[in-house]
Amino acid sequence: MKKIISILLAAIMLVSLFSCGKGNEDAPEDTTVADTTAKDTTEKNEESAKDSQIDFSTVMVRGYRYAYIGEECEAFKIAEGADHYESSKPSVATVSEDGKVTPVSEGVTLIGYVKNGAAKSYVVCVFAEDGGPDRSAGEAQLFESGDTFFHTAVVGNAEYSTSNADVVDVTEAPTLKFKNTGYAAVTAANISRPFVYSFIVYDRTVEE
Numbered sequence: 001m002k003k004i005i006s007i008l009l010a011a012i013m014l015v016s017l018f019s020c021g022k023g024n025e026d027a028p029e030d031t032t033v034a035d036t037t038a039k040d041t042t043e044k045n046e047e048s049a050k051d052s053q054i055d056f057s058t059v060m061v062r063g064y065r066y067a068y069i070g071e072e073c074e075a076f077k078i079a080e081g082a083d084h085y086e087s088s089k090p091s092v093a094t095v096s097e098d099g100k101v102t103p104v105s106e107g108v109t110l111i112g113y114v115k116n117g118a119a120k121s122y123v124v125c126v127f128a129e130d131g132g133p134d135r136s137a138g139e140a141q142l143f144e145s146g147d148t149f150f151h152t153a154v155v156g157n158a159e160y161s162t163s164n165a166d167v168v169d170v171t172e173a174p175t176l177k178f179k180n181t182g183y184a185a186v187t188a189a190n191i192s193r194p195f196v197y198s199f200i201v202y203d204r205t206v207e208e
Contacts, residue, residue, distance in 0.1 A: 054112030054119050056088045056204050061110065064123035064142060064200055066133060067093060067103040075099030075113070076122040082113035088206045093124050106131070108181040108202045125183050125200045133198055134163065134185035140198035143178040150175050151188065153197070158190040168199050 067073050075085065075095075085095040089109035094102045101111060103126040112121040123142060127133070133140065143149060151160075151174040160173035167184040169177040176186065178201045186197045 054084075054086045054114065054121065056110055056112060056121065056206050059110070059112055059119050059121045061142065061202075062120050062122055064125060064140060067101060067124050067126045068129055068132070069103045069105065069126060070129055071103065073101050073103075075101065076111070079111070079113040079115065079120070079122060082115040084114040086112045088112065088121075088204070090207060092126055106182075108183075108200060110202060110204070123200055123202050127183070133183055134196055137185050137196040137198035140183070140200045142200050142202065145178055145181055145201050145203045147178045147201075148175055149178070151186075151197075154188040154190055154195055156190045158188040158195075161187045161189075167201050 092107035
């Protein structure tokens, strides 16, 4: 009888050991399945970001850059490594999948981009090869067409003039009117000396 009980106990122990070994062999396969699922989700998110469209009517505008016809330029610094790029006006400048901007004609366009799941944009102001901003005017200020701005940077009475009245109207200065897209240097001259300011005017029109 003792011999039979010993044989039964030995058999039970063998079955238990076999079951544990099988469970350990299955564990790596389960882990592999989990890793694959995570990878698939990441790839789907990346594809979704690439396919997304940018709503230029509401997208945030973060800075600007100048560009010249005939000169391809890299993406704006804060837009580097984005998942998706898009130009609101390809007739002014196009943008490649890796963010390279190619100026086409004089004008102003928004370059939208999707980065870390958020859509933003920056302004590209395109000049002819022999054109360009007034470098003495310093950093440009951005306004949308149709905006007005009460200019209080110059102390005392000043006479205002503009390099492009179609872009910035100074007839009612110090209230400035931003009429059309483009670049203009505005000079405000008081008794002490003339002060020059750069303005880039953009709009949110999207070309079909």
